[in-house]
Amino acid sequence: MDGWLADTAFLVNAGPAEVLGRLEEASGPAGRLAAAVYRASVHLHGDAAAGVRRGMLALDAARYGDQELSARINAVPVEGEPPARWGVEWASGAMVDHRFRHAITGHTGGVTAVATAVVDGRPVAVTGGKDQTVRVWDLTTGRPIGEPLTAHTDLVWAVATAVVAGQPVAVTGGNHQTVQVWDLTTGRPVGEPLTGHTDWVFGVATAVVVGRPVAVTASEDETVRVWDLTTGRPVGEPLTGHTRDVCEVATAVLDGRPIAVTASWDRTVRVWDLTTGRPVGEPLTGHTSMVNTVATAVVDGRPVAVTGSNGETVRVWDLTTGRSVGEPAIGRTNAVTAVATTVVNGGPVAVAVADSYGETVRVFDLTTGRPIGEPLTGHTGRVNAVATTVLDDRPIAITAGSDRTLRIWDLAVDQPVREPLTGHTSRVNAVATAVLDGRPVAVTASHDETVRVWDLTTGQTIGKPLAGHTSRVNAVATAVLDARPVAVTGSYAATVLVWDLATGQTVGEPLTGHTREVSAVATTMVAGRPVAVTASHDKTVRVWDLATGQPIGEPFTGHIDRVNAVATTVLNGLPVAVTGGDETVRVWDLTTGQPIGEPFTGHIDRVNAVATTVLNGLPVAVSGGDETVRVWDLTTGQPIGEPFTGHIDRVNAVATTVLNGLPVAVSGGDETVRVWDLTTSLQIGLELVFPAPVQTVAYTPDGWLVAGFGREVALLADR
Structure with a gap:
């Protein structure tokens, strides 16, 4: 391996102009891999502080499937910064490409x-x-x-x-x-x-x-x-x-x-x-x-x-x-x-945007009409245009996207430097965790109409994708039904499906009743029975008996616009649901179906995410929307402290847990994940920067953080 590429401190601490000027010197599989890792997100980390670059390079090394390189990068000292708090256990690489x-x-x-x-x-x-x-x-x-x-x-x-x-x-x-x-x-x-x-x-x-x-x-x-x-x-x-x-x-x-x-x-x-x-x-x-x-x-x-x-x-x-x-x-x-067209290895090819969501590019041999290699992936929005030229005597494609970027691809490179973990073929919208056969797993829902189960220890998917939805899957939660772990998923087609995670088969008939897409799902127990609570763009919240598949009571109405988020907890001994939508957060008694108190107001744009926890002995809700995260006392309905600020775009996801004895909230949005100390309202450490917008976050009982960004999934551990 090239000596300078083996020096991970150089990759982290040197200026991007110095590193980029030497990437073409990379030779051999290890050198090419390190170069690919650096290029993967240089448009984001190139102008960032070295501490942020360290985290992104560690993530991208894991996305390329090299955990050892990821760990070495994560261990690089950065002047003026503490050691990296989060390590990447593994990450999928559906959006990275050696070309x-x-x-x-x-x-x-x-x-x-x-x-x-x-x-x-x-x-x-x-x-x-x-x-x-x-x-x-x-x-x-x-x-x-x-x-x-x-x-x-x-x-x-x-x-x-x-x-x-x-x-x-x-x-x-x-x-x-x-x-x-x-x-x-x-x-x-x-x-x-x-x-x-x-x-x-x-x-x-x-x-x-x-x-x-x-x-x-x-x-x-x-x-x-x-x-x-x-x-x-x-x-x-x-x-x-x-x-x-x-x-x-x-x-x-x-x-x-x-x-x-x-x-x-x-x-x-x-x-x-x-x-x-x-x-x-x-x-x-x-x-x-x-x-x-x-x-x-x-x-x-x-x-x-x-x-x-x-x-x-x-x-x-x-x-x-x-x-x-x-x-x-x-x-x-x-x-x-x-x-667009060009010549690669002496043969004419076409480079075409040909994908269900317009986010990938395919190369076709014009002599045979067959595709060449895997699609070029990486854009996080629709690809609008393609051009070709020659750079450094090599044929390249330039793709232009709705994600505001141009990407340059070397069309002559045909051998991958390493096979990364793959999974979803479109955006990951939601994630939940469970235990299956004694193993911790994550269950993810995607725009590609499938649900996937991931072994959190290895990063491998378990079994085949769960296919049954006819449209994008927006939401997922897990529960235990008849002593078996199940997932409950909601889709754009307004249906809810229940899956036996051991067999990968659906349980019973689809739960129908919503008239627009199901945007969020949570599970809990009501009167000793497992239930699912679903939120929809039809402005309602519904409760379902998971054992019978039947709705419980009438839909909850009160939100004046689509409902984007739902979580459950116990308030004064009663099971309740906390929902977010329009610009409000609302609390519902799951026993009676009645709202509790007045809506919580303060967000200036739609609420996309809610989670619940206990703070100083009090049940609280944490909500994300606009560009802020807010904490609410569920007993009084009053906000606790000032909103958490730092995100520069809408907050898509919120989760809560306890780290080192501290109650914390984790928020995901723009292209960052931020960890907040709920007792002080302060951010803990540097934000975690991702190469695509973060749509969903969840915690495992062991304190691991699962994040879905773009089409990919990553597992991070607090060191």
């Missing part, structure tokens, strides 16, 4: 478009975003070049690049019906905006026609327009023929003539001769749904178009014959929204 090189951040809204160019001899990416700006990035360093380009007055949907009069330019379009040309050397607009479209501009491409650089633009107004980039004037009449929005355009050369290929929501692909402005042949038909994206390439010496549709397919078209080539390449379970 990942770097993430670039700076846009304040989702990144919607990306193209590449060369400026002053440096490879750059040009991006457009929902923040109404166009930005230029040095792909070697990941740093911005100059200030953001501001002229657009609405979000930017499309970016392309060209060379005009020897100068690199970008051409951008968006919601404002105009097209803007930018000098990439100076960062200034070139001339006046190009006007003529009467609706949003969704796509831009560039070409050379009769020796002059042109831009080709596609619009929701159902037209395609061609612009002379030297004069800023339209070339000929608009190209018409599509009967719905034209979403994207690409250019190529066919029989020595420049052409444009356009994709439309009318389910067709059209080819246009840019010299004459006339269509070439008949529309290309075969997609059964809206065509969202198009790119061009050369396969076996013939020009082809690659298109993606809402019908879950990627199709390849021979532009000479107008016929499809081979069978459609299938996406996952939803729209193909972006595609």
Whole structure:
């Protein structure tokens, strides 16, 4: 292993510029692994304090499956900071990828478009975003070049690049019906905006026609327009023929003539001769749904178009014959929204966004139509655009996401440095803990419609995913029914299922009654019988007898908006439920179904999470919402102390436990987990920073902390 990479103190304490400048020196599996670990979240820890970086690197080493490296990183001394309090026992690695090189951040809204160019001899990416700006990035360093380009007055949907009069330019379009040309050397607009479209501009491409650089633009107004980039004037009449929005355009050369290929929501692909402005042949038909994206390439010496549709397919078209080539390449379970092409290891490939939630990218061999390797994963929001280029003589893909990041991928790397633990394929929404066959387990619920059981000792999943929900699973709680551990889960489809954790089978029929998604579940005992308490976006709370599967009493009503959270406890000898929703916290007598006291008010936005505990002998509730955590005396209904502040975005999850004899609350939100001393209202130690938003937290009876972030699960132990 490279000596400098073996020095974990260097990784933790050295400046990111110094470390990043040496990552390409990594050789051998151990060196490549350490480099991958450092790159995984450098966009987050690069500018952070060394203590925060230490925690993130330890987490990412565990995500890559190297517990020994994680422990060594966690043990690195940091000047001015105490030893790391939390160690990572294990973490899943569903969102890490050995091909990942770097993430670039700076846009304040989702990144919607990306193209590449060369400026002053440096490879750059040009991006457009929902923040109404166009930005230029040095792909070697990941740093911005100059200030953001501001002229657009609405979000930017499309970016392309060209060379005009020897100068690199970008051409951008968006919601404002105009097209803007930018000098990439100076960062200034070139001339006046190009006007003529009467609706949003969704796509831009560039070409050379009769020796002059042109831009080709596609619009929701159902037209395609061609612009002379030297004069800023339209070339000929608009190209018409599509009967719905034209979403994207690409250019190529066919029989020595420049052409444009356009994709439309009318389910067709059209080819246009840019010299004459006339269509070439008949529309290309075969997609059964809206065509969202198009790119061009050369396969076996013939020009082809690659298109993606809402019908879950990627199709390849021979532009000479107008016929499809081979069978459609299938996406996952939803729209193909972006595609680009390049050459990897001498063969033509397509890089396409083809995933049920648009968060992963797949690479297809254009010769065979088959996928190559595993999907590229890591974005925590929808991927909106893909571009390809060459960096350091290696083919790379650049993906732009709604998570406000650009990610750079080395397409030539095909061997993983280590196999991480995998699990859910989409966001983890909820977690609960239980004991199964004497082993501590976590039960997680996900957007991928499954429930999974994890052995907390090994980090391995137990059995197959529990599949029965027909929509995303939002909530989970555990209980004991007839001396067997069970999980109770609630879904977007408004149903509640009970699972025997030993067999993985459902118990009884689904519990139905809610009319909108079930957002939270808790369990307790009422009159000696195990019950589940469910909260829903239908503004109600329901109680279910787990032995019979029947509802108990009428739904609890009182919340004026969706109910997001529920917990249970005992108050004055009575079993009660504590619920959070709208902007209030409410307490309910589970025996009578009646509210107890007035709603607790103070949060200024919806309450997303509640938990209960005992503080100084009094039953209390801890709630999270807006950007604060609040503590409430359940006996009086009054707040205890000031709100806990520190989160910079909404708090999604709250849990309570006792650590070293102290009652504590743990809150998860933004991309951090924070631990609070309930007796002093002070944060304990540094916040734990995660590479994706934290959706759920739970404690085990042994004091381990289980966190769900993005698609992943991690187990942390208080040292």
